[in-house]
Amino acid sequence: MSNQQQYVVSKKWLLARLYEPDLVIVDCRFQLGKPASGQEAYTESHIPRAVYVDLERDLSAPIGEHGGRHPLPDVETLAERLGRAGISRESRVVAYDDQGGAMASRLWWVLRYLGHEQAYVLEEGFSAWVRDGYPTTAEQPVVIPTTFAASPRTVMLVGVERVREVVARGGAVLIDSRDPERYRGEVEPLDRKAGHIPGAINRVWSAGRREDGTWKSPEEQRARFAELPQDGEIIVYCGSGVTATPNVLALQEAGFTNVKLYGGSWSDWISYSENPIATGEE
Template sequence: MNNIVSMAWVKEHMGEPNVVIADCRFVLGKPDAGREAYEASHIPGAVYLDLEKDLSAPVDEHGGRHPLPDIFDLTVALSLAGIGNETKVVAYDDQGGAMASRLWWLLKYLGHEHVYVMDQGFAAWTSAGHPVTDEIAEPTPVKFLAIVEHTMLVEMDQVQELLGREGVTLIDSRETPRYRGEVEPIDRVAGHIPGAINRFWKDGLTVTGSWKVADEQAERFADLDKNRELIVYCGSGVTATPNVIALQEAGFTNVKLYAGSWSDWISYSENPVATGDEENA
């Protein structure tokens, strides 16, 4: 199995004792909307994991708008959701896979292998006539042991050191106008990290909202050298994670996430800011 599974696969395997379906719907600026949507209707048996309460730490001076959660707190949340080390986890959302990909990345970061994102999302699930319920799942807690994969992550000071270095490519996953610094609707400074190239994360989806297949993902990154170290970021470390998946699907193996991303970078006044386009590295 690759990182993306079909709705048909989810329908076939939901309810199996070793499969946990995780509803990750979340609306920026409306922190209760995702849980309310889950409580109204979700895939039968699905548990809810909240982007800001479960999959992020509280916002601080540094770390960005969605800091990585404390590892102990996250393992507790996963355990209470019925997720153990051998559990197959399928995450879904209604945001093009961005929130589900955050859970995918976190589980991979904690050494968990069997995690996938459901293609298309909940709206497509309901449109296809697949079953839904408002019954809240009550999973049996299990033990989750984290084996942290530190090489998947880079911190701000590492990005500073790598700026302009041969063999490293920074990939900004935000929309092009934000990358260029033409607009900035969320963060207090516009622009991008100097040297970064732009690959908008939603370009990994088809016009119908499905994930592009591996060959199509490879076309998006055809100008990049697979021998280079790739560091992916976005505004707060969430929408970069679909690009991490896309790069893996395209055959890239040396891919890391700058989890704090742009919102962390600009929290340090000494960090340089670039605008406009960059030549591909």
């Protein structure tokens, strides 16, 4: 098994390729509850040539009765928005944020879901890039819109029906990526109901990184998920389908081959009054 990261690139790697024409650098900075802050931070300063992609405006659909707090847009909408950002199927895409990789991983996941191979997350966030003296600019790049030809990998995504089947009959591992106190139902800062999907195990997404903010190696990621079957179906969720994506990335780095995202996650699950809720430790 490889101990080389497939989906995470270092600051040095990016610096060396900063001006290669097929590279699209994407700033994904976003703070929940402060929807304008990412765009403002980007306008002030960003990695040269980076374009800005917004979690709520670009990578989410409007909120409805179901689908959670950050519903995935349909494939055509996503493809159109990526093309508008200058991303085609031939682009190599490197995403970064300042939120521990959560927002960048959402873009990474969306690209993979739409059939894109060369998608990467920058090892650390924008603050680390600045701290280490790497170049920044306030200059906005000229973006030439292109066509993104999507060929969705529908097996990467599950909806509430599949999760209900797993709760009732097993057949897959459910991973809750939220903080332990939210998983246990002791606090719930964002959603109407507290707790977790019955049978889910808790693996907080931020444990995929070391203390210094760098991503753990594939070997270290394997240790986090040591008891899980390498080829068994694994369904990952969080509050709204965003912070689950770094766990999807970590599982894939660790060699798991059948990893799926429950797109609507907890906020979708609780939108159905009949769905059962568990609290405490499993």
